[in-house]
Every structure is written in C-alpha cells, then in structure tokens.
Amino acid sequence: SQQGEEDPQALSIQEGENATMNCSYKTSINNLQWYRQNSGRGLVHLILIRSNEREKHSGRLRVTLDTSKKSSSLLITASRAADTASYFCATGGAEETSGSRLTFGEGTQLTVNP
Amino acid sequence: EAQVTQNPRYLITVTGKKLTVTCSQNMNHEYMSWYRQDPGLGLRQIYYSMNVEVTDKGDVPEGYKVSRKEKRNFPLILESPSPNQTSLYFCASSLIGQGAGYTFGSGTRLTVV
Numbered sequence: 001s002q003q004g005e006e007d008p009q010a011l012s013i014q015e016g017e018n019a020t021m022n023c024s025y026k027t028s029i030n031n032l033q034w035y036r037q038n039s040g041r042g043l044v045h046l047i048l049i050r051s052n053e054r055e056k057h058s059g060r061l062r063v064t065l066d067t068s069k070k071s072s073s074l075l076i077t078a079s080r081a082a083d084t085a086s087y088f089c090a091t092g093g094a095e096e097t098s099g100s101r102l103t104f105g106e107g108t109q110l111t112v113n114p
Numbered sequence: 115e116a117q118v119t120q121n122p123r124y125l126i127t128v129t130g131k132k133l134t135v136t137c138s139q140n141m142n143h144e145y146m147s148w149y150r151q152d153p154g155l156g157l158r159q160i161y162y163s164m165n166v167e168v169t170d171k172g173d174v175p176e177g178y179k180v181s182r183k184e185k186r187n188f189p190l191i192l193e194s195p196s197p198n199q200t201s202l203y204f205c206a207s208s209l210i211g212q213g214a215g216y217t218f219g220s221g222t223r224l225t226v227v
Binding site: 041048088101102105 | 157
C-alpha cells in the first residue's frame with residue numbers, strides 16, 4: 001500500500017531557482033528518506049531524516065519533517081539542469097522494529113530548464 | 115565499488131516461460147528487497163528478506179517467488195509470467211536498522227508478450 005504522497009506530481013523551473021517538493025504520509029514513522037531517480041534508472045538515496053528531527057541539510061538539499069502534520073518537504077536550492085529527475089519520499093514505518101522496510105510515494109517529476 | 119547488480123537489464127519473454135532475474139550485492143547487507151515500478155502506481159514492494167533463509171511477502175507478491183540461500187544473492191523468480199507482470203523491476207539492499215538508506219540496482223525492464 002502507498003504510504004507517501006508527493007506533491008506536486010510535476011514541477012518545472014528555471015535553472016538557478018529553488019525547487020520545493022512535499023510529501024505527506026499516513027501512519028507513524030521511524031524515519032523518512034528522499035530518493036532521486038533519473039529516467040528508467042535505479043533510485044539513489046539522497047537524505048534521511050529521523051522522526052525526532054525537524055530539519056536536515058546536505059549540500060544544496062534541505063529536508064524538513066513535521067510529524068504532527070505527517071508531512072515532509074525537500075528543498076533543492078540553486079537548481080541545475082542536472083537536477084532534472086524524479087524525486088521520491090520513502091517512509092520507514094514505526095511498526096517495523098528494524099525500520100528497514102520502506103514504502104515509497106509516487107514521486108515528483110522535476111524539470112530544470114537551462 | 116559498492117553496488118547492487120541486477121541481470122538482465124532488459125528481457126522480453128513469452129507468457130508461461132519461467133524466468134529468473136538475478137540480484138547480487140557486495141556490501142554485506144542483511145536486508146534485500148524487490149520492487150516493481152509501474153506508471154501511476156509508483157514503486158511497490160514484491161518480497162523482502164531480512165537475512166539468509168528469511169523472506170517475507172511485500173505488497174504485491176502474487177506470481178513471484180524469491181530465495182535467499184546466500185547473503186549476497188536474492189533472485190526473483192517468475193514461474194509462469196503473464197503480461198500483467200510487464201514492468202520495471204528493482205532490487206535494493208541495505209543494512210538492518212532504522213534509517214539505513216537503500217542501494218538500488220539499475221533495474222530490469224521485463225516485457226511479457
């Protein structure tokens with residue numbers, strides 16, 4: 001069953017602009033992760049935020065987590081054409097003691113125009 | 115190089131002809147999993163394994179089998195493929211534990227005619 005839902009489904013911006021993608025989920029989580037997928041390729045792990053964290057940074061990526069609203073956002077600053085990809089959020093359920101099993105959303109397709 | 119290797123990359127087969135998609139990882143990860151990705155449906159988990167000889171069903175296990183005889187390998191078996199199993203398949207692995215990110219293979223695009 002799908003847990004995370006990304007919003008928007010598609011986003012088109014100009015190079016240099018910031019891109020914000022949102023993820024909402026339904027049940028309690030241990031952690032939330034963001035992945036990137038270039039067309040038809042395997043997903044690449046970007047960043048992880050634990051349920052007791054509110055914000056995390058990695059390079060040009062900033063992730064926030066609001067467990068009261070069951071939502072997360074991924075901000076990519078100063079976007080580049082090479083950032084064009086699909087972005088997925090994935091949640092590790094609290095019911096899963098190992099936290100290993102992830103459920104993925106359907107993704108946001110980001111297009112960065114040169 | 116740490117990686118998850120899937121083979122084949124592309125496969126076209128006929129209905130009912132048994133096939134196996136192999137997956138191997140060189141990171142000593144305990145956890146391995148298979149997903150299928152379909153337009154409009156996202157990634158759905160087929161099977162996963164927490165360790166050798168320990169496997170469990172994901173969200174869409176029907177029509178698939180897996181085995182985990184060795185830690186590094188986690189093959190996906192389609193005993194009698196049908197056209198509705200045409201999809202893009204991904205194998206992934208990770209360490210056990212909360213917050214371990216997945217490493218994905220490059221994918222296998224399967225077409226069943």
